[in-house]
Amino acid sequence: MKAIFSFIWGAIRAFTTVAAFIFFILVFVMIAGISGMSGDGQRVEVPQGGAFVFNPVGQIVDQKKIPTINDVLRGAKPVEVKLRDTMKAVKAAQDDDKIALMVMDLDKFTGAGPAVLHELGGALEAFRESGKKIIAMGDSFGQPQYYLAAYADEIWLNPAGDVGIMGYGAYGPYFSDALDKLKADVHVFRVGTYKSAVEPFIRNDMSDAAKEATKGFLDSLWGNYLADVTRLRGFDEGALSAAIDGMVDNLRAADGDVSKMALDLGWVDALKTRSEMTAALVDLVGKADMGEGFKGIGLTDYLKQLRSHDKDDKDDRLVAVVSLRGAIVPGKAPVGQIGADTAVKLIKAARTNDKVKALVLRIDSPGGSVFASEVIRQAVLDVQKAGKPVIASYGTVAASGGYWISANADEIWAMPETITGSIGIFGMITTFDQSLDMLGVHTDGVGTTQLAGAFDLTRPLSPMVADLVQSSIEHGYGKFLSIVAEGRSMSVEAVDAIAQGRVWSGETALELGLVDHLGGLDDAVKAAAQKAGLEEGDYGVRHVQEQLDPFENFIVSVLEQAQVRGMVPDSMGQTVPVVADIQGRFMTAMEELQWLKDPKGAYAICMHCKVN
Numbered sequence: 001m002k003a004i005f006s007f008i009w010g011a012i013r014a015f016t017t018v019a020a021f022i023f024f025i026l027v028f029v030m031i032a033g034i035s036g037m038s039g040d041g042q043r044v045e046v047p048q049g050g051a052f053v054f055n056p057v058g059q060i061v062d063q064k065k066i067p068t069i070n071d072v073l074r075g076a077k078p079v080e081v082k083l084r085d086t087m088k089a090v091k092a093a094q095d096d097d098k099i100a101l102m103v104m105d106l107d108k109f110t111g112a113g114p115a116v117l118h119e120l121g122g123a124l125e126a127f128r129e130s131g132k133k134i135i136a137m138g139d140s141f142g143q144p145q146y147y148l149a150a151y152a153d154e155i156w157l158n159p160a161g162d163v164g165i166m167g168y169g170a171y172g173p174y175f176s177d178a179l180d181k182l183k184a185d186v187h188v189f190r191v192g193t194y195k196s197a198v199e200p201f202i203r204n205d206m207s208d209a210a211k212e213a214t215k216g217f218l219d220s221l222w223g224n225y226l227a228d229v230t231r232l233r234g235f236d237e238g239a240l241s242a243a244i245d246g247m248v249d250n251l252r253a254a255d256g257d258v259s260k261m262a263l264d265l266g267w268v269d270a271l272k273t274r275s276e277m278t279a280a281l282v283d284l285v286g287k288a289d290m291g292e293g294f295k296g297i298g299l300t301d302y303l304k305q306l307r308s309h310d311k312d313d314k315d316d317r318l319v320a321v322v323s324l325r326g327a328i329v330p331g332k333a334p335v336g337q338i339g340a341d342t343a344v345k346l347i348k349a350a351r352t353n354d355k356v357k358a359l360v361l362r363i364d365s366p367g368g369s370v371f372a373s374e375v376i377r378q379a380v381l382d383v384q385k386a387g388k389p390v391i392a393s394y395g396t397v398a399a400s401g402g403y404w405i406s407a408n409a410d411e412i413w414a415m416p417e418t419i420t421g422s423i424g425i426f427g428m429i430t431t432f433d434q435s436l437d438m439l440g441v442h443t444d445g446v447g448t449t450q451l452a453g454a455f456d457l458t459r460p461l462s463p464m465v466a467d468l469v470q471s472s473i474e475h476g477y478g479k480f481l482s483i484v485a486e487g488r489s490m491s492v493e494a495v496d497a498i499a500q501g502r503v504w505s506g507e508t509a510l511e512l513g514l515v516d517h518l519g520g521l522d523d524a525v526k527a528a529a530q531k532a533g534l535e536e537g538d539y540g541v542r543h544v545q546e547q548l549d550p551f552e553n554f555i556v557s558v559l560e561q562a563q564v565r566g567m568v569p570d571s572m573g574q575t576v577p578v579v580a581d582i583q584g585r586f587m588t589a590m591e592e593l594q595w596l597k598d599p600k601g602a603y604a605i606c607m608h609c610k611v612n
Contacts, residue, residue: 044301051285051296052093055105056081060112060120062364062395063325063545065336081299083116083395084521084543089302090123094130100285102127103296104136104152111144113364113396114168114221114417114611115506119520121228124151135284137277140164146267147225150232156277157268162258165244165267168218168225169612176204183434187461189470190426191477196501197400197607198426206608213502214608220505221417221611233266243267315540319528320350321360321521322544327605328368328376328401330598335546338365340372343405346544347379351386357539358528359383361409362393362521367400367605369598370425370476376405377483384410389531393524394418394515399503400425400604403514404480407487410531412515413524414506421509422606423484424501425476427469429601433460469601476602488513503606 058079065080093099102124112120128134128151136149140161149155157163179186179201188198196210206214226240243250243265254261262268272280281294288295297305326337333339350359361380367373383390392398392406394414399422406412414420433443436458443458454465478492481499485492490513498504498512509515517523529539 044297044305046096046098046297046302046305047288047295048098049100049285049295050098051101051103051281051294052089052096052099052302053103053105053296053298054086054090055108055298056086057108057300059110060086060116061325062116062362063323063335065325066334079110083112083120085303086120086299087123087522088306089299090120090127092306093302094127094132099132101133101135102152103281103294104134104149105138106136106141106145106148107138109145109148111142114225115394115396115415115419117144117147118224118228118415118417121148121151122520124148125232128153135281137272139274141268143225147229150229154270155268156270156272156280157259157262158273159259159271163262163267165240167244168222170214170218170608170610171612172200172607172610174200174204174206176200176202179430183432183438185431185434185461187429187431187466187469188426189428189466189473190501191424191474197603197605198428200607201428201430210608217419217503217505217508218611220508221419224416224505224507235266316355317357317532317534317539318353318355318542319358319360319525319532319534319539320353320356320542320544321362321525322346322350323362323364324376324402324405325364325395328365328372328405330369330372330375338368338372338376340369340375342546343376344379346546347376347383350544351379351383351388356388356542357534358389358391358532360391360393360521360524360528361406362395362524363398363402363406364395365399365402365405366397366607366609367402367404367422368603370401370404370602370604371598371600373401373404373604377408380405381408384408389528391524391528391531393521394420394506395521397606397609399606399609400501404483404604407484409487411517411524411527413517413519413527414509414515415520416505416507416518418506418509418515419503419606419609419611420506421498421504421512421514422501422604422609423480423495423499425473425480425602425604427473427601427603429455429457429461429469431457431459431461433458472600473602480604484514503609 058081060083061080062083064082090102093102124134133154134152135154135156136152137156138145138149138161139158141149141155141157141163143165146163146165186198186201188202190198196207196213199207199210229235230237230240250261250265251258254264259268259271263271278293281296284294286295287293322343324338324343325335326333328338328340330340332341347359347361350356359380380390389410390408392409392412394402394406394412395418397419398406398414399420403420403423436442441458443456445453447453450462450464453459454462481492481495484490484495484499488495494513498514504512504514506515506518510518517527525541526536529536
């Protein structure tokens with residue numbers, strides 16, 4: 001299937017290479033100019049009695065993607081913030097005597113997975129319970145922004161803005177008709193009633209089984225969203241759902257004014273213009289030394305302050321954390337995909353370091369190559385054989401291959417909103433003999449056996465090869481069941497009953513025995529230390545990660561500085577929003593096909609594990 005789109009994708013990349021190069025040159029020149037004008041670059045100090053401004057830019061993720069030229073090609077730079085950095089800043093500000101309160105400015109925050117939102121929400125709630133006030137302000141609040149804002153004591157909304165709470169959905173493109181028009185034959189081999197990853201290539205819509213499974217975990221995630229916001233905002237039970245269902249009537253009652261509707265419903269506490277917000281904050285914490293703003297320090301500057309005071313990690317007892325994010329593929333891969341060789345290298349570094357007493361595997365992955373998943377799992381087993389406990393910590397998603405690599409962990413921790421399970425595998429072979437026939441191109445020849453040239457994509461797939469592939473896929477599914485059964489101390493039959501490719505939420509997975517505990521990364525680290533016999537406060541935490549080469553460091557530095565200065569536009573050359581959205585969806589679909597690299601053509605991946 002990957003081959004059918006390679007030409008299109010390659011042409012797009014080639015066409016925009018020059019534009020990308022020019023963009024990098026311009027950014028470099030601008031950064032150099034700003035650096036020259038910025039003087040000695042003095043550090044921003046934490047103001048006494050000021051506000052900690054929680055203003056993340058971009059998505060909050062477990063592991064930041066390294067920007068590449070390809071990201072610029074499609075006008076979608078990876079603007080991301082590490083979850084652990086945001087958690088670190090919130091916790092530090094909670095105990096910082098100089099910080100009087102927190103101001104949440106979420107206008108440039110573009111979202112996070114439900115599990116990440118919940119984990120960060122726990123830190124925000126602890127900040128609030130410490131006695132320090134939180135004020136959330138914004139021009140508008142989307143669904144993820146509003147979830148975090150709900151942890152605030154007060155929510156201020158711009159009178160020209162709105163609050164968009166829409167519910168969760170999982171939608172994606174389906175290519176069956178397009179492939180039919182290209183005369184491409186898609187041969188699918190799968191096991192599992194709910195293993196729907198191949199459906200986009202053989203259907204024009206989602207199957208009833210896939211809808212059942214997807215609706216099941218979406219309802220669980222949405223139920224948690226409603227429950228958390230209801231509790232935090234003090235709404236009556238069911239009031240938020242009723243308000244969403246009655247949106248038309250509610251908006252009419254507010255004369256079509258969406259900000260007034262949000263105020264009437266109690267979703268926000270006040271409507272204030274930007275200048276009114278600033279004035280109110282000046283009254284609370286005082287005026288900044290320069291300009292007309294209030295006294296405070298932003299997330300980026302505060303993190304720099306924290307890093308400048310970090311002590312060197314010289315602990316003789318460490319808990320290592322290896323973060324794996326993205327689709328699982330053989331070989332090496334940059335952040336954004338999980339290359340088996342790259343992951344094994346990081347896991348081996350933890351295993352062979354005598355200071356490391358336990359390993360936490362932090363996973364945010366929908367799966368991918370079965371071969372690559374098994375290679376990573378074998379590396380995890382080697383850590384356990386070395387006498388070091390392994391704890392798995394699930395982020396937004398740990399499904400299919402993401403579950404495979406961690407099924408043998410000593411303990412598995414997930415958030416209630418984690419998307420997990422999807423225990424099943426499939427194979428897919430696309431042949432183009434009819435496509436070539438249509439063009440007048442034909443393939444013929446001879447071979448010494450019935451299998452000679454069997455996987456030539458210009459020839460029809462023989463029934464014999466189809467039987468061989470199906471048998472291999474069934475064997476792979478049986479192995480998956482056995483791995484889970486061994487790791488979870490369950491019978492193969494019990495695993496099969498909850499497998500079949502079905503996806504579950506973290507809280508349901510706990511009930512089914514697929515995970516052991518509900519909690520975030522900090523909980524998993526503490527559990528790993530306890531398993532290793534380490535006492536609290538008597539060990540350090542080290543994040544084991546691939547080191548960037550000088551060029552990658554340069555790109556990251558340039559883009560981060562450009563983002564901080566507001567010099568990188570939100571889109572590159574995308575002037576028509578509808579066209580940009582369709583283009584972005586197409587490009588994303590093309591890039592997602594990059595996980596089609598398994599040497600045996602066997603995959604364990606969940607294609608419906610993205611929540612919109």
